[in-house]
Amino acid sequence: MRxxxxxxxxxCFGKSWKEIHGDTEFSGSRSSKTFKPKKxxxxxxxxxxxxxxxxxxxxxxxxxxxxxxxxxxxxNEWVAVNTVDFFNQINMLYGTITDFCxxxxxxxxxxGPKYEYHWADGTNIKKPIxxxxxxxxxxxxxxxxxxxxxxxxxxxxxxxxFPKNFMSVAKTILKxxxxxxxxxxxxxFDPVIQLQEEAHLNTSFKHFIFFVQEFNLIDRRExxxxxxxxxxxxxxxx
Numbered sequence: 001m002r003x004x005x006x007x008x009x010x011x012c013f014g015k016s017w018k019e020i021h022g023d024t025e026f027s028g029s030r031s032s033k034t035f036k037p038k039k040x041x042x043x044x045x046x047x048x049x050x051x052x053x054x055x056x057x058x059x060x061x062x063x064x065x066x067x068x069x070x071x072x073x074x075x076n077e078w079v080a081v082n083t084v085d086f087f088n089q090i091n092m093l094y095g096t097i098t099d100f101c102x103x104x105x106x107x108x109x110x111x112g113p114k115y116e117y118h119w120a121d122g123t124n125i126k127k128p129i130x131x132x133x134x135x136x137x138x139x140x141x142x143x144x145x146x147x148x149x150x151x152x153x154x155x156x157x158x159x160x161x162f163p164k165n166f167m168s169v170a171k172t173i174l175k176x177x178x179x180x181x182x183x184x185x186x187x188x189f190d191p192v193i194q195l196q197e198e199a200h201l202n203t204s205f206k207h208f209i210f211f212v213q214e215f216n217l218i219d220r221r222e223x224x225x226x227x228x229x230x231x232x233x234x235x236x237x238x
Contacts, residue, residue: 106133
């Protein structure tokens, strides 16, 4: 594994939004492959305008500023828009390495030797089950997709309020999405380098970390599998 190499690959964060988040701007041959269908925010909606604002701010290269709540905007709506965006980013990133993440190569969902994840969603699977990484990530991304598609949780229409438990649900989604980043870094960084995706992965993860730090959305203990990398990526921006 070349996880340690990831600590050295953080020179790329001045890139534009297009270079970082373009729909098919991967260097690898499977550039347009996604793991699950992309979640689209309806064009013309206020959330779509917020996404465009985020894109414009990210284009400046200042990720700390890009994650801040725009003046006069609703925190729930800002978290919702960014959660959808992170789902789409991770969806594409994991989609590039699915050929390397198999039942044989990853019989358990792990992030290095110290951290192993068992799946439970509290509804269909109430008792945590041990399963392979591809199965776990399939469960995880399907579950996230179901939450994002639920209009009672993620309302897309103007004037429809967010539920009282929205922030709790969003925190759970982001906590689980982090585990996909952690698995990719610890178990699949070699193929990421081979596909020349490390700049995209690092920038996406740095954006994700700045966002969850800005609004205290993930407990520090949950971030432990990538704590050394997080400190490296964020040290220059404090």
